[in-house]
Amino acid sequence: xxxxxxxxxxxxxxxxxxxxxxxxxxxxxxxxxxxxxxxxxxxxxxxxxxxxxxxxxxxxxxxxxxxxxxxxxxxxxxxxxxxxxxxxxxxxxxxxxxxxxxxxxxxxxxxxxxxxxxxxxxxxxxxxxxxxxxxxxxxxxxxxxxxxxxxxxxxxxxxxxxxxxxxxxxxxxxxxxxxxxxxxxxxxxxxxxxx
Ligand SMILES: C[S@@+](CC[C@H](N)C(=O)[O-])C[C@H]1O[C@@H](n2cnc3c(N)ncnc32)[C@H](O)[C@@H]1O
Numbered sequence: 001x002x003x004x005x006x007x008x009x010x011x012x013x014x015x016x017x018x019x020x021x022x023x024x025x026x027x028x029x030x031x032x033x034x035x036x037x038x039x040x041x042x043x044x045x046x047x048x049x050x051x052x053x054x055x056x057x058x059x060x061x062x063x064x065x066x067x068x069x070x071x072x073x074x075x076x077x078x079x080x081x082x083x084x085x086x087x088x089x090x091x092x093x094x095x096x097x098x099x100x101x102x103x104x105x106x107x108x109x110x111x112x113x114x115x116x117x118x119x120x121x122x123x124x125x126x127x128x129x130x131x132x133x134x135x136x137x138x139x140x141x142x143x144x145x146x147x148x149x150x151x152x153x154x155x156x157x158x159x160x161x162x163x164x165x166x167x168x169x170x171x172x173x174x175x176x177x178x179x180x181x182x183x184x185x186x187x188x189x190x191x192x193x194x195x
Contacts, residue, residue, distance in 0.1 A: 011059030011088045018082055025081060027127025028158075031058050035180035036156060036187070037065035040123055043176065043189045044154040046070050049120035051148075053111070054078045055104040055139075056126035060089040066123065067094050075116055079104055081126075105135060107142040118148035129159035136165045144169045147192040155188045166190055 012031060019026040032040075040062065046052060046069040057063040057078040066076055077098045080086040086101040100110050104126055111119070122143050128136045140162075143153050153170060155162045156178075163173050170190035178185050 010061065011085075014084055014088055015059040018084055022082065024127070024130040026058070027125075027130055028058075030182065031061045032125065032156065032185070033178075033181045034061075034065070036178045036185055037062050039176065039178045039187050040154055040156055041065050041069045043187050044121040044123050044152055046121060049151075050074050051117045051119040051121075052076045053107070053119045053122045053146075055107075055122065055124040056080060057089045057099070058085055058125065060085075060092055062123070062125060063089055063092060063097070067092070067097065070096065072096070077111065077114060077116055077119075079107065079110060104139045105142065107139070108146055111146055118146055118151065120148050120151045122147060122151070122153045124153070124155045124162075128155070128157060128162040128165060133165070136161065137169075140165045140169050144192065149192060149194040151192050153188075153190045153192075156185050157188065158183060158185060160186070163188055 015031055019029050046066055052066060052070060052074060054063055057080050063078055070076060074096055076096050078089055079100045079102055080089060081103050090099045098114055102110060174189045176187045178187055
C-alpha cells in the first residue's frame with residue numbers, strides 16, 4: 001500500500017535542508033527515530049483509532065509508522081505547514097491518507113473541509129517551544145475542541161512548553177521519555193474526558 005517517498009530516499013536530506021532554511025518551524029535537525037515513532041504509535045493507541053490526525057509529519061517517517069499500525073478502515077489526516085515537506089508526504093501512496101498543506105491553527109476547519117469525524121487520536125511533532133504562546137494555546141484549544149470523547153492528544157517534544165499550554169485545557173499529562181532518540185524526547189499524552 002505504501003511506496004518509497006520521493007527521489008531522495010526517505011526524505012532526510014530535504015528535511016535537513018528545510019531545517020537550515022526554517023529552523024524554528026522545523027524544530028529538529030533530523031527526523032524521529034524508529035524507537036520514537038513506535039512509542040508515539042503505542043501512546044496514541046493507533047490500532048483502535050478510526051480517525052487519526054498528524055500535525056507536522058515532516059518527511060513522513062512518523063506518518064508511515066501510523067499507517068503501518070492503523071486499521072484498514074481508518075483515515076489519517078496529516079497537516080504540514082512546509083510546502084516541500086508536504087510534497088514529500090503527498091508521495092506516500094495509501095488510500096487512507098489525506099495530506100493537507102496548512103497550519104495546525106486551522107484544525108477544526110481542515111477536518112470539516114475533508115468531512116472527517118472527530119479524531120480518536122491527534123499526534124503532534126510541531127515545535128511548541130519556538131512558536132508564540134498565543135499560537136500554541138490556540139492550537140491546544142483546537143485539538144481539545146475536535147477530539148472525540150475519550151480521544152487522546154500525543155505530543156513528542158524536547159521541551160516541557162507543550163505541557164504548560166495543555167494543562168489548563170486538557171488537565172494533567174502522562175509523560176514518558178524515549179532515550180533511544182537523538183535527542184532524547186518526551187512523549188506527552190492527554191486523554192479527553194468521555195461525556
Ligand atoms: C520536528 S518536525 C517533526 C517531523 C516528523 N513528524 C518527525 O517526527 O520526524 C516538525 C514538523 O512540524 C511542521 N510544523 C511546524 N509548525 C507547524 C504548524 N503550525 N502546523 C503544521 N505543521 C507545522 C514542520 O514543518 C515540521 O515538518
